[in-house]
Amino acid sequence: MAPKGLFFTENHEWIKLEGDTATVGVTDHAQESLGEITFVELPIEGKELSAGDEAAVVESSKAASDVYSPAGGTVTEVNNALEDNPETINESCYEDGWIWKMTVKDKSEVEGLIDEQAYNKYVEGLE
Template structure:
C-alpha cells in the first residue's frame, strides 16, 4: 500500500534522468511487446515457461534511488499476488509482489549487490527474479504494454 501512495504522489512529477533512460530502453527493447504488468507495477516477460520479473520504469522512478533489495529464495513456491520481496529506496520502502504463480528458479545476484541497477536498467539488468510458471493462463489477467500505459494515464 505504501508503494501505491508513493506512486500516486509522484505520478505527476517529472521523470528523473535515470527513469527516462530506463523508459527509453524499454521502448526500443525487442521484448517490449512480450512484457505483462500488474496494477502494482511489477512486470513479467516469459520465455519457455520461465517468467522474468521486475518493476516498471514508473515504479523505479516513483521509488527513487533503490538502495536495498530483498528477493525470494530459490525453490520457494509463490502464488500470483503473493508478497515475495522488498525494495528500499531513499524515498520509501516497497513490497514486491509476484505477477504469476510458480517456483522461484533464480534471483538476480547482481541486483542484490548493486541495487541501483534497478534505476539504471529496470527492464534489462535490473530484473529481480525468475519463476517457473505453474499457471501460464494467469498472464491473461495481466496488462499488456498498451493497457499498462493507459492505466498509468488514468491513475
C-alpha cells in the same frame, strides 16, 4: 513507455514469459516513484509463490515497496547482482534490473494480465 511483449500488474510489476519460465521485475514507473534504490530484498530460490504473494522488497532511502508475484510458480533464480548494485533497477529496470526468474504453473494467469498498451494507459491515468 513500457516495452512490448511483457505483461504488467497494476502494482507496477512486469513479467516476461519464455516457455514455462518467466522473469519478473518492476516497471519504470515504479523505480521512478521510489527514487534511487538502495536495497533489494530478494526471494529465496525454491520458494513457492502464488499470484499476489509478497516476493521481494525494493527500498530507497525514504520508501519501501513490496513486489508481489504476478503469477504462481517456483522461484528458480534470483538476481544476486542487485545485492551490491541495487541501483541497476533505476538504470535498467526491464533488462539488467530483473529481480527473479520462476517456473509458471498456469500460463493463462500471466496472459490474463494487462499488456504494455493497457499498462501505459493505466500509468497515464495515475498522473
